[in-house]
Amino acid sequence: MKLSINGEVHDLDVDPEMPLLWAIRDIVGLTGTKFGCGMAQCGACTVHQDGIAIRSCVTPVSAAEGSEITTIEGVAGxxxxxxxxxxxxxxxxxxxxxxxxxxxxxxxxxxxxxxxxxxxxxxxxxxxxxxxxxxxxxxxxxxxxxxxxx
The missing domain is CATH 1.10.150.120 ([2Fe-2S]-binding domain)
Structure with a gap:
């Protein structure tokens, strides 16, 4: 799977159902996005997908493919x-x-x-x-x- 995170494309060999949070933190190594509840109820895992705030703990990696993901490390403007x-x-x-x-x-x-x-x-x-x-x-x-x- 190819993910664009903070403007950089990452080719990831992960299960398509892996939560985006774990791909960001454990595979890509960007640890600013936090794990809180794992149920999209606390917001600690919030990232932007094409400019929209989403909860990465419940978003599968497959749902992020083809979009631009921005984490706290890459947020700008x-x-x-x-x-x-x-x-x-x-x-x-x-x-x-x-x-x-x-x-x-x-x-x-x-x-x-x-x-x-x-x-x-x-x-x-x-x-x-x-x-x-x-x-x-x-x-x-x-x-x-x-x-x-x-």
Missing amino acids: KEAEALQAAWTALDVPQCGYCQSGQIMSATALLQENPKPTDADIDAAMSGNLCRCATYQRIRAGIHDAAKAIG
Whole structure:
């Protein structure tokens, strides 16, 4: 199987039903994408498939073939830069485990909707859990990033 991850094509000899998460982490060696629940309920494994936020723990490798996968290591653009700056300025992360998934979901949101309301943010981020409960700072960070990209 051929997968394009962060702009680089990888020829992988894996079971087509292997979760994309394990191909990204164990085969390709990009460990920024985290394993959380394995059931698409926590968001720690969020990556972009052709710009859309997906849960890589339940996406088979075969479903990603022929598309562009972007991980936290490869996310770029004004939205990602603005989010990273806002995350730092507002001290959003505590333990940090969920943050790659949070950033990936927030980036996809801002690329689709550069001026989200609280309701838009809540809907887009609803599948991303934060055990440290920094939800208010996450929302504030998204609003600050949206203002920065204006």
